Amino acid sequence: MKVTIDEDRCVGAGQCVLAAxxxxxxxxxxxxxxLLDPTPSGARLVEVEEAAASCPALAITVER
Structure with a gap:
């Protein structure tokens, strides 16, 4: 999986840190x-997708 972030959209809510x-x-x-790990293992898929879904600014993109 590949994770990318859009720093310009981020509002600093911290939901991603709580989730992953x-x-x-x-x-x-x-x-x-x-972003500490742009290519986390598949074992982290659920928590990374939760982080992306909980981001109020939709600043996280997850590609499988």
């Missing part, structure tokens, strides 16, 4: 998402 903290983090200065 091994894949996403937030910058300290403004809360914008940081």
């Amino acid at each position: 903290g091994d894949v996403f983090d937030q910058r300290d200065e403004d809360g914008i998402v940081v």
Whole structure:
């Protein structure tokens, strides 16, 4: 799977970090998402898709 983020759309809600903290983090200065693992294993599919679905700004794209 491949994960991409659109930092310009991110509003810093942090839902992605709560859903998949091994894949996403937030910058300290403004809360914008940081992608820790752009190609997580398939075992993380459910949590990564949950993170994308819970993003209020729709800033996360998941490609299988």
